[in-house]
Amino acid sequence: MKLLEVVGLEAGYGPTTVLRGLDFEVAEGGVTTLLGANGAGKTTTLRAICGMIPVRGQITLAGQRIDGRATEDIVRAGIAHVPDGRGTFMELTVEENMRLGAYTRRDRQIRPDFERMFGYFPRLKQRFRQQAGTLSGGEQQMLAIARALLLRPKLLLLDEPSFGLAPLIVREIFEIMRRINSEDGVGILVVEQNANLALSFADRAYLLETGRIVRAGPADELGRDEAIRRAYLGY
């Protein structure tokens, strides 16, 4: 079963084409990673899926076409995006940031879900009434993930969750992502500079070079690939 299926995705900024026909997928309950150097088009791919830039090609979420729809509708269809830069509402409190995460929901499980997030990220509970702009980078990343999960998404898009964070915090965050994936069955599409980390976390991997997919396959298989090892894993 495919949770997300992307066929012939093309996108760019103004006259510049960045993505030149991508095909990839995320399995139901699966973790897919997009690898590639700076400027390969990883962040652009996530933005394209969320409808933040105009796209050509087909994007299907759980059998439902979402390409060409407004970001708000794609989000409501079940995609939560943790953007690069984390997208924190700096002027608002941690509590308000979390309430915004659950903005589209009307059910009564929001408070229990807050407690669940505190279970994953106890520091958010300590900082609950604090202005989000005063959080450290790691705490903002935790807040961004909590905000995304409070949407109760089917698919979570993560843009470089390790960026700028201490190794210990990166490990903690990936550990929690793994729990979320296995316990709640949330599919994950993660873009990472740290290929080692991404390949050990994902079950499927794609290698992007200047807007094209040049290698695709199971993550462990790509991890053994000679060329990838040399270019991206550094050994």
Add this chain to the structure above:
Amino acid sequence: MAGLLHQILSGLATGGIYASVALALVMIYQATHHVNFAQGEMATFSTYLALMFINLGLPYWAAFVVTVVLSFALGVVIERVLMRPMANAPVLASVGVFIGLLLIFNASTGAIWDYTTKAFPTPFGDRPLLGGYISGHELGSTAVTLVVLLLVYVFFRYTRLGLAMRAAAYNPVSSRLVGVRVGWMLALGWGLAAAIGAVAGMMVAPIVFLDPNMMGGILLYAFAGALLGGITSPLGAVIGGFSVGVIENLAGAYIVGTELKLSLALVIIVAVLVIRPSGLMGRTIVARV
């Protein structure tokens, strides 16, 4: 001494009106980073609507409610129809639309209800209260203003929609990513601003009398108040509005006289821009250009 107290109290009463209009300006400024020059003329138009309903035989408070609701709808429609297409346009294009709106509202108010000055009723009576320091209308309009400000505060601080509107103003990209319909939040902001302006118009009209240019001077005072408090801070705008009301009254009574009162607003604007451009409570905005 009694004279001074009287001047301060009635300064607070008109300051409340400036505070409301300043708040309306700040609401649109926060969401769009533009100052709606037509805010005053829209309020005047609303006030004429109210007078029309009263003359049609509606009780005062019924006319009040109908006017507020219609003004809200008008604000939403203006944003959807006129401002939406300007979303990515340069600042000057938006300014052009604001000035166009100002002229359209001013002229159509005059065309529909003519240019003669009209009296506007007050539901509070004109009896002097508190030993003659303040009139019934001044006290009543101050109370109405405070209720409006309190409602706005509660709305933005405690409701889901209010939170979404603040989020959309601060960070539209992230707001879309949590499913907030940012475009509608802008429209809602326009609606609220128009509704607040309508209340301000109905509260000030019994004092200054109703004519198509009624809000011209008031918008200037309100703008001075918004700048004084900090155009990025709703609370600052409210405090600034009240302050300008008191300053205006005291200076008018003891220093410059009534003829020069309006230039005082300009003096405040220039002084704030020179000495502390972010105002008393505003943030300094840094932009890369």
